[in-house]
Every structure is written in C-alpha cells, then in structure tokens.
Amino acid sequence: MSSATERRDFEATKKMKGVMGKYFMELTQGPQQGRKTAWCTSVGPAELLRALGYNVYFPENHGAMLGATRMATDLIPLANARGFSPDICSYLTSDIGSYLKGESPLQKMKMPGPPKADVLVFNTNQCRDVKDWFQFYGREWNVPCVGIHTPRAIGELDDSLIDHVAQQTEALVEPLEKAAGTKLDIDKLRETIALSKQCTDLWKTVLEAAANVPSPLTFFDGTIQMGPAVVLRGHQDAVDYYRLLLDELKQRAADGVAAVEGERFRVYWEGMPIWGKLSSLSGQFTELRTCVAASTYCNSWVFEALDPSDPFRSMARAYSSIFICRSEEFKEQYIQQMVEHFRIDGILYHDAKTCPNNSNNRYEMPERLRQKLGKPYLVVNGDLNDLRLYSEEQTRTNIEAFVEQLAEE
Amino acid sequence: MHYFCGIDIGASAAKLVLLDENQQVVARTIHHSGVDYAQTADHCLADALSAAGVTRQQIAASLSTGYGRDNVPWVGGKITEIACHGKGAFFHFRRAITVIDIGAQDSKVIHLDNRGRRTSFKMNRKCAAGTGAFLEEIALRLNRPVAELNDLAERSTREVSLGSFCTVFAATEILAKIRAGEQVEDIVKGAFRSVVKRIVEMDTLVGDLVMTGGVAAHNRYLATLAEEAFGTHAHMPPDPQHVGAFGAALFALERHEQGE
Numbered sequence: 020m021s022s023a024t025e026r027r028d029f030e031a032t033k034k035m036k037g038v039m040g041k042y043f044m045e046l047t048q049g050p051q052q053g054r055k056t057a058w059c060t061s062v063g064p065a066e067l068l069r070a071l072g073y074n075v076y077f078p079e080n081h082g083a084m085l086g087a088t089r090m091a092t093d094l095i096p097l098a099n100a101r102g103f104s105p106d107i108c109s110y111l112t113s114d115i116g117s118y119l120k121g122e123s124p125l126q127k128m129k130m131p132g133p134p135k136a137d138v139l140v141f142n143t144n145q146c147r148d149v150k151d152w153f154q155f156y157g158r159e160w161n162v163p164c165v166g167i168h169t170p171r172a173i174g175e176l177d178d179s180l181i182d183h184v185a186q187q188t189e190a191l192v193e194p195l196e197k198a199a200g201t202k203l204d205i206d207k208l209r210e211t212i213a214l215s216k217q218c219t220d221l222w223k224t225v226l227e228a229a230a231n232v233p234s235p236l237t238f239f240d241g242t243i244q245m246g247p248a249v250v251l252r253g254h255q256d257a258v259d260y261y262r263l264l265l266d267e268l269k270q271r272a273a274d275g276v277a278a279v280e281g282e283r284f285r286v287y288w289e290g291m292p293i294w295g296k297l298s299s300l301s302g303q304f305t306e307l308r309t310c311v312a313a314s315t316y317c318n319s320w321v322f323e324a325l326d327p328s329d330p331f332r333s334m335a336r337a338y339s340s341i342f343i344c345r346s347e348e349f350k351e352q353y354i355q356q357m358v359e360h361f362r363i364d365g366i367l368y369h370d371a372k373t374c375p376n377n378s379n380n381r382y383e384m385p386e387r388l389r390q391k392l393g394k395p396y397l398v399v400n401g402d403l404n405d406l407r408l409y410s411e412e413q414t415r416t417n418i419e420a421f422v423e424q425l426a427e428e
Numbered sequence: 429m430h431y432f433c434g435i436d437i438g439a440s441a442a443k444l445v446l447l448d449e450n451q452q453v454v455a456r457t458i459h460h461s462g463v464d465y466a467q468t469a470d471h472c473l474a475d476a477l478s479a480a481g482v483t484r485q486q487i488a489a490s491l492s493t494g495y496g497r498d499n500v501p502w503v504g505g506k507i508t509e510i511a512c513h514g515k516g517a518f519f520h521f522r523r524a525i526t527v528i529d530i531g532a533q534d535s536k537v538i539h540l541d542n543r544g545r546r547t548s549f550k551m552n553r554k555c556a557a558g559t560g561a562f563l564e565e566i567a568l569r570l571n572r573p574v575a576e577l578n579d580l581a582e583r584s585t586r587e588v589s590l591g592s593f594c595t596v597f598a599a600t601e602i603l604a605k606i607r608a609g610e611q612v613e614d615i616v617k618g619a620f621r622s623v624v625k626r627i628v629e630m631d632t633l634v635g636d637l638v639m640t641g642g643v644a645a646h647n648r649y650l651a652t653l654a655e656e657a658f659g660t661h662a663h664m665p666p667d668p669q670h671v672g673a674f675g676a677a678l679f680a681l682e683r684h685e686q687g688e
C-alpha cells in the first residue's frame with residue numbers, strides 16, 4: 020500500500036501505547052500486589068468496581084484484539100467445537116477459543132494472557148451474549164458471576180426504569196464487597212464517577228472534532244483512540260491522555276489538516292468495526308478520498324448522564340441510555356442527528372453476522388432513513404471478528420460503487 | 429476517427445466493446461477470464477482491433493470494469509460493474525429502470541431514475557445462491573453441460589421446487605429428488621426458479637425491468653421466470669452479456685469528451 024493511503028497517525032498515539040501498557044501491566048501484577056481482578060462488560064458498572072479497588076478487565080477489548088490480529092479466525096472454531104455456535108457473538112467465540120488454546124495477543128505484550136477473574140460482572144444492556152460469555156468463566160474458575168439485567172429497546176427512560184436498574188446496581192455492592200474483601204467508600208465512588216465523566220466529556224470532544232470539514236480524524240482513528248475511554252474510564256490516566264490528544268486535534272483542525280487528503284465525501288459508519296480489515300478499509304477510503312467521519316460505535320462510550328452527586332441512579336441512567344439498548348425510533352433519530360451534525364453524505368451499515376444487537380440494517384431502517392434524509396446507504400455483510408463471514412472482493416466493489424454514487428448525487 | 433474501449437473482466441468471462449465516436453459498436457469480443465487477466469485483456473483487445481480494422485493508436489480512451497478491473501495495465505481508469513451495467517442498460521431504455529445483472533459469481537439489482545442516475549444498488553450476499561455458480565453446481569450434480577440447462581428448463585412440464593438457500597443443501601435436495609424419480613428437466617426448472625427467487629428477495633422493482641449479464645443471456649428462460657415473479661415484461665438489451673463492457677466504453681467516451 021502506498022504511503023498516500025496510510026492512516027495519518029497522531030503523535031499522541033505513542034503516549035497511548037504507554038498508558039495502555041501500564042494498564043495491562045497492572046492487571047498482570049494484580050495478584051502479586053494483593054489486588055483483586057473484576058471482569059466487566061464494556062458498558063458495565065466499571066466505576067463501582069474501581070471504587071472497590073478492583074483491577075478492571077474488559078474482555079471485549081481482548082475480543083477486539085483477537086479480531087484485529089486476525090487470531091480470531093483460528094480460535095473461533097475451537098469454541099464452535101466445544102458447543103458455542105458459529106452464529107453467536109464472535110467476541111465470545113474468539114475469546115473462549117483463545118482460552119481453550121492458551122493463545123492471546125497479550126502474550127506479545129509479555130503478559131501470560133488475560134488475568135483470571137475473582138468476580139465477573141455483566142450488564143445485559145448490550146446483549147445476552149455477554150452474560151453467557153461470563154458464565155462460562157464463572158463455571159471454569161468457580162468464581163461469582165453477577166450482573167445487571169437492563170431492559171432493551173428502551174424508548175423513554177422513565178423513573179421506574181432507572182429505579183429498576185439502579186436497584187440492581189446497588190444490589191451488586193454486597194457480593195462485590197465480599198469478593199473484594201473491603202467495604203465500599205461512597206466518596207471513592209463519587210470521585211471515580213467524576214473522573215469517568217471527565218473522560219466521557221473529553222472523548223466526546225475528541226469525536227466532535229470530526230465535525231470540521233475536512234475532518235482531522237476518521238472512524239478508523241477512533242477505533243484506536245477509544246482504548247483508554249473503554250478500559251480506563253474512572254482513572255486519571257484516561258483524562259490526561261485525552262487532554263493531550265485533544266490539543267493535537269485542535270492544532271490539526273486549526274491548521275486545516277485533513278485525516279483524508281483531499282476529502283471529497285463524508286460517510287457515517289453504523290454498526291461494529293470489522294476488526295481484521297480496518298487497515299485495508301481505511302486504505303480504500305483514503306484512496307477514494309472519502310472520510311468515514313463518524314460512527315455509532317465510537318460514540319457508544321459517551322456517558323453524559325454520569326453525575327457524582329447521584330452515583331447509582333446516574334450510573335443507571337448513563338448505562339441505560341446508550342444507543343444499543345434503545346428503541347428503533349430513538350436510534351433513527353440519533354443517526355439523523357449525527358448525519359446532520361457531521362455533514363454526512365452517505366451511511367454505511369455493517370451487518371455483522373454474529374452481532375444482531377449491533378446491526379441496525381435488519382428492520383428496514385436504512386430504507387426509512389434514506390427516504391427521510393435523502394442520503395444513499397450501503398449495507399456491508401461481514402462480521403466483527405469472524406472473517407469467514409466476510410468477502411473482501413465484494414466489499415471493495417460495493418464501497419467503490421457507493422462512492423461512485425456519492426459522486427453522482 | 430477515434431475509438432473508445434470498455435473491458436469487463438468478470439469472474440468467468442472477459443468481454444470487450446469498441447465504440448466509435450458516434451457510440452456505435454464496431455467490435456465486441458469475449459474470452460474466458462482465465463487466471464492471467466492482463467493477458468486475457470490483451471487477447472480481447474487484439475481480436476477487437478483486427479475485427480474492426482482499427483489500430484491501437486486510434487483508441488482515444490479505455491476503461492476497465494469487473495472483478496479484474498485492477499489488472500488491465502493499458503486502461504486509463506477503472507469503474508465498477510455496478511456503474512457500467514447501469515450505464516449500458518440505460519443507453520437502451522431511457523426511463524426509470526431496475527437492472528438485474530446475473531453474473532457468474534454475483535448478482536446485482538440496480539435502480540436508475542429517468543435520468544439514468546443510480547438511486548440505489550444491492551449486490552447478493554456472500555454466497556452463490558442467485559448466481560451462475562449455483563446453476564453450474566446444479567449442472568454438475570445432474571451430470572449435464574451448463575449449456576443444455578436452458579433447453580431442459582423450457583421442456584419441463586411439471587416443476588420441482590427446491591427450498592434451500594444454500595447451494596450445497598440444494599444439491600443434496602436434488603439428489604433426493606433424483607432418488608424419488610423426478611425428471612431432470614423439472615429439477616432444472618426448479619433450479620432456475622430458485623435463482624429468480626433469490627433475486628426477487630434482494631430488492632423491490634422500480635420502473636421497468638431490464639436483465640443483463642451472461643447468465644441471463646445464455647439462459648433466457650430465467651427472464652421468463654423473472655417476468656412471472658415480478659408480473660411485468662423483462663426487457664433485454666441487445667447482447668446482454670456485453671452490457672458492462674459497453675457501459676465502460678460509454679464512460680470512456682463521455683470522459684474523453686469532458687476532457688478528463
């Protein structure tokens with residue numbers, strides 16, 4: 020690939036590698052340092068776990084690594100053979116395959132592999148698969164697996180719903196205290212939520228930079244830069260990192276530096292990333308001088324409702340307002356706002372075969388939004404991790420034809 | 429006189445069309461795509477030049493399309509087969525149309541408005557259902573040459589229905605039908621019907637129906653079944669297999685005139 024199609028990386032990324040490295044190092048050293056490890060779903064109650072002194076590990080992050088390194092392709096079949104269908108979440112199947120084989124991308128970072136959990140904590144706001152995934156390890160290691168069952172397809176977030184989720188979150192305190200061997204300090208929780216909120220606000224501002232024309236960052240940058248917002252929310256390191264990144268972004272925007280040289284069109288990415296193909300997709304879009312400027316995915320780690328003065332209820336609100344657990348009407352409105360705000364020319368829907376929860380093309384939404392917004396769309400069939408479900412050639416042609424169509428509009 | 433060339437290297441066949449300045453076709457050629465696309469493209473071009481009595485220097489612009497579009501060294505640019513099939517089909521039917529292109533490895537449904545602007549397109553999902561590859565597999569199972577399928581389907585008096593999406597499962601279904609003593613022609617008609625069903629599922633029909641591509645060109649009975657399914661006449665442009673190459677040549681001419 021020529022250098023013209025390579026992603027223009029940020030200076031700050033070097034720093035991020037250090038931040039993430041430190042995070043993983045702490046996870047590894049946890050047991051020696053007498054710290055307990057909690058596994059947490061990506062939009063689970065991380066602040067509560069941190070406040071209780073746990074090292075918090077996010078297996079979906081590991082899932083994404085397995086996808087990005089394409090190790091997933093060889094590992095998924097092991098989980099399939101064990102009885103996990105090839106049709107269910109391929110984060111789950113890659114991660115369990117990785118466990119069964121004892122191979123992990125973390126080994127390249129001199130870690131033995133994912134840290135063993137002392138407790139597993141899920142939130143079904145995103146899907147049921149996370150619970151099934153965690154329960155597997157609960158059985159393997161004979162450790163508690165507890166969680167929050169958030170309703171899905173939520174329209175209005177009313178008080179009764181918030182109460183219901185907040186009560187479940189509070190009910191976790193006791194088993195989590197027990198597993199941690201310590202009592203919850205409510206001030207520590209408030210402090211963690213405050214840090215998490217700062218991280219959220221900064222991350223949101225980072226993504227907002229893409230509203231500039233040309234955009235100084237792409238969705239593909241976002242999938243890399245989101246690391247700290249996912250695994251280190253509620254931690255000072257994430258806040259410090261995004262301040263640094265934001266300075267660089269502001270400078271880029273002020274200098275009119277485009278992430279995609281000669282940006283002609285702006286596309287919205289709806290759905291999961293195709294982790295094993297990010298760099299070739301990014302290269303193709305760059306070649307077509309089309310910027311994938313915004314996405315639902317990267318915006319899923321913006322939790323505006325977090326409020327240290329009302330810890331449990333605000334966590335309940337924050338983690339129940341995310342896109343994935345909302346109604347079709349809400350989602351449609353959300354995408355419409357994004358399209359307008361980021362001045363989007365067309366929408367790409369990724370239909371991820373193993374994640375119906377995060378594939379929004381399946382109930383006629385693309386057609387409805389096309390009629391409403393007058394913007395063309397493209398559906399790409401693929402998967403987050405299972406590249407057996409992806410046709411590179413067809414996708415390339417589809418994207419090329421889509422950009423031709425944007426040029427005709 | 430200047431000439432314009434469009435070459436469409438598909439998964440199975442490579443097609444080339446040479447146009448003069450008045451959009452008249454002066455030559456069209458076809459070869460198996462093979463594995464060396466660049467060489468196949470050279471063969472197509474050499475044949476076309478000699479058929480038309482034109483020299484290479486007289487070609488003012490060329491464009492490539494199809495799976496092998498990146499592998500033709502002598503063209504001035506590339507463009508997708510979705511754009512080219514749309515362009516080529518609209519040339520013959522200047523009104524709002526839905527173009528259905530059934531290719532060897534993929535099928536497309538393209539909507540064009542009455543100005544020829546593409547409003548949407550769909551390509552079949554990853555599998556072979558609804559493509560020429562499906563019919564090839566069926567021919568193999570029935571031990572008949574692909575070229576005979578159309579006649580067989582037309583002779584059928586009683587249709588056998590194949591229920592499965594999947595090509596492999598459909599092949600298994602066929603084995604069961606053979607065991608049950610069904611006639612080959614009835615099974616083939618069922619297979620044709622299955623291709624059409626997969627296409628009907630892809631998108632709605634907007635405007636007139638136009639069918640292009642090699643598979644429909646060689647299996648005209650598919651068009652008859654598509655007419656039944658959509659309840660409307662299925663138009664076919666002249667030489668449906670070359671529509672992609674023709675569209676590419678039209679783009680080449682247009683771009684040349686625009687000074688690109």
Ligand code: SF4
Nearest residue numbers: 108145146148374376
């Ligand atoms: S939301 Fe989708 S990708 Fe994420 S854990 Fe659930 S099924 Fe897997």
